[in-house]
Amino acid sequence: MIKNIGIVLNPTAGRGKAGRIFPQVLSMLHEAGIKTLVEITEFPGQATELAVRLAKNGVDAVVSAGGDGTVNEVLNGLVQLDFPVPMGALGIGTGNDFLKSAGTAKDLTKQVDVIKLGQTRLIDLMRITYCDFEGKTAVRYSVNDFGVGFPAKVSFRVNNMKGALKGAWSYAAAVVTEIRLNKPVHLKLETPEGSFKGFYNMLFAMIGQYVGGGIKIAPMAVVDDGYMDVLFVEQLTRWETLKLLPKAFKGTHLPHPKVTHIKTRELSVNDTQELVYVQGEVIGFTPAHIELLHQKVPFLWPS
Numbered sequence: 001m002i003k004n005i006g007i008v009l010n011p012t013a014g015r016g017k018a019g020r021i022f023p024q025v026l027s028m029l030h031e032a033g034i035k036t037l038v039e040i041t042e043f044p045g046q047a048t049e050l051a052v053r054l055a056k057n058g059v060d061a062v063v064s065a066g067g068d069g070t071v072n073e074v075l076n077g078l079v080q081l082d083f084p085v086p087m088g089a090l091g092i093g094t095g096n097d098f099l100k101s102a103g104t105a106k107d108l109t110k111q112v113d114v115i116k117l118g119q120t121r122l123i124d125l126m127r128i129t130y131c132d133f134e135g136k137t138a139v140r141y142s143v144n145d146f147g148v149g150f151p152a153k154v155s156f157r158v159n160n161m162k163g164a165l166k167g168a169w170s171y172a173a174a175v176v177t178e179i180r181l182n183k184p185v186h187l188k189l190e191t192p193e194g195s196f197k198g199f200y201n202m203l204f205a206m207i208g209q210y211v212g213g214g215i216k217i218a219p220m221a222v223v224d225d226g227y228m229d230v231l232f233v234e235q236l237t238r239w240e241t242l243k244l245l246p247k248a249f250k251g252t253h254l255p256h257p258k259v260t261h262i263k264t265r266e267l268s269v270n271d272t273q274e275l276v277y278v279q280g281e282v283i284g285f286t287p288a289h290i291e292l293l294h295q296k297v298p299f300l301w302p303s
C-alpha cells in the first residue's frame with residue numbers, strides 16, 4: 001500500500017486543464033487515504049529537478065500530474081537516482097498516450113486506485129543519445145515513444161504557432177499542413193535485424209502502443225518484453241496518408257505495403273539532421289542512437 005506520494009504537477013498541461021482539475025484529483029487521493037507532497041512546475045523542463053527533490057524526501061512514490069511531457073520529465077529525474085521509489089502518473093494533460101497502454105488513460109478513479117494499491121510493473125526504457133539544439137551530444141530517456149519525420153514536424157509546428165492559431169485546433173491544423181507539404185525525410189537505419197535506407201514519411205520506436213494523442217501506432221508493442229517496436233513508413237502520397245491515418249488510429253495499418261515493423265533492442269538513426277520527437281516534445285536532432293534497457297522502471301500499474 002502506498003501512503004505518502006510526491007506529486008509533480010504541470011499546471012499548464014492540456015492548455016491549463018491540468019491546473020483546473022488538480023484540486024479535484026487531490027481530494028480523490030486524500031479520500032483514498034494517501035498523503036501528498038506537491039511541487040508545481042514554473043517553466044518547461046523543471047519537472048525533472050522537482051522529481052529528484054521529491055524522491056529524496058522520503059515519499060513512497062513520485063507521481064507525474066500532467067500530460068506525456070510531464071511523464072517524460074519526471075522519468076528523466078528519477079532515472080538519475082536509479083529509481084529509489086516507484087513512479088506513477090496521473091493523466092490530466094492532452095494526450096496521456098503512455099497511460100493508454102496501461103488502460104487507465106480515461107479513468108482518474110482507476111489511476112488513483114492504481115497508486116493506492118502500489119503494484120508496480122517493471123517497464124522497459126529507451127536510452128536515446130541525440131544532438132541537442134546547441135549541437136551537443138545529449139541523452140534522454142523515454143518509456144513510450146521516439147519519433148522522426150511527420151510526428152516531429154507536427155509537434156515543432158504546434159510549438160511555434162502564434163496567437164490565434166494556438167489552441168484546441170492547433171494540432172489538427174499542423175497535421176493538415178504537414179500532409180499538404182508531404183515532405184519525406186531521408187533516413188539510414190541500422191539495427192541488429194538489418195539496415196534500411198531511403199525516403200520515409202515517419203519513423204517511430206515504441207515501448208507503449210500509442211502516440212500523438214491516441215494513434216495506435218504499435219499495436220503489438222509490449223511494455224516489458226525487452227524489445228522496442230520500430231515502425232517506419234516509406235514516402236506516401238497525400239492520398240495514401242489520408243487513407244492510412246484512420247487505420248493508424250485503430251492499429252490496423254501494419255499490413256500496408258509501405259509500412260515496415262520490426263522488433264529490436266538497438267537502433268541507430270544516423271544520416272542528415274532531422275528533428276527528434278520524444279513524448280510530446282521536440283528535443284533536438286539526429287543522428288540518434290537508441291538502446292533498450294530491459295525492465296528498468298518500476299511503474300505503478302494496474303494488476
Ligand SMILES: [Mg+2]
Pocket residue numbers: 124206207221222223224225226227228229
Ligand atoms: Mg516492447
